[in-house]
Amino acid sequence: MRRQGVLLTSFAEIYNWGRANSIWPLQFGLACCAIEMICVAAARFDIARFGAEIFRASPRQADLMIMNGTVTKKMLPQVVRLWNQMGEPKFCIVMGACASSGGPFREGYNVVKGIDRFIPVDVYVPGCPPRPEALLHGLMEIQKKMREEPLTGPDAPRYFRKDTTCEYPIPEFGEHDLVPPYNSELWKPPAPIVREGK
Numbered sequence: 798m799r800r801q802g803v804l805l806t807s808f809a810e811i812y813n814w815g816r817a818n819s820i821w822p823l824q825f826g827l828a829c830c831a832i833e834m835i836c837v838a839a840a841r842f843d844i845a846r847f848g849a850e851i852f853r854a855s856p857r858q859a860d861l862m863i864m865n866g867t868v869t870k871k872m873l874p875q876v877v878r879l880w881n882q883m884g885e886p887k888f889c890i891v892m893g894a895c896a897s898s899g900g901p902f903r904e905g906y907n908v909v910k911g912i913d914r915f916i917p918v919d920v921y922v923p924g925c926p927p928r929p930e931a932l933l934h935g936l937m938e939i940q941k942k943m944r945e946e947p948l949t950g951p952d953a954p955r956y957f958r959k960d961t962t963c964e965y966p967i968p969e970f971g972e973h974d975l976v977p978p979y980n981s982e983l984w985k986p987p988a989p990i991v992r993e994g995k
């Protein structure tokens with residue numbers, strides 16, 4: 798039928814095609830990785846080719862968070878608050894070693910050892926810093942995820958389900974450190990290593 802000029806599609810396909818080609822990233826930078834993100838928006842790498850050139854300064858108008866640098870414990874409450882303020886459907890790309898795991902500052906007393914302990918992450922882009930092409934690849938992975946996302950059934954996104962939440966606890970400094978130290982819905986601390994004979 799396609800050869801005869803008849804196009805058949807579903808509502809989900811049109812909906813997913815539309816949002817995959819008009820992503821609005823949140824405009825903010827955390828550390829050196831942000832410089833590479835800025836390059837992506839400039840003429841040479843030209844993120845506009847993928848329909849994602851409209852960086853918005855307001856979380857209310859953005860649907861993609863790009864975590865682009867070191868997340869300090871002081872910055873973390875603001876990051877989670879921004880994530881909560883973004884409307885669904887929303888996605889998160891973690892860019893670089895720092896946001897993924899703490900990177901070279903992992904042992905620092907003031908650095909979060911991975912933002913995925915506090916907010917859900919869809920795509921990780923490795924590197925220190927990742928090149929702009931790598932971030933574009935991460936964006937294409939997000940687009941693929943959007944295009945293939947079912948809107949109904951057990952694999953439906955969290956905002957269509959009643960058994961999940963879209964709001965995450967905002968950590969605050971308590972007597973000793975951040976409370977909560979992680980989001981228990983997303984991350985569980987590894988079991989302690991017990992050595993024999995001790």
Ligand code: SF4
Binds near residue numbers: 925
């Ligand atoms: S991953 Fe490397 S380039 Fe990116 S913020 Fe950390 S130290 Fe800077």
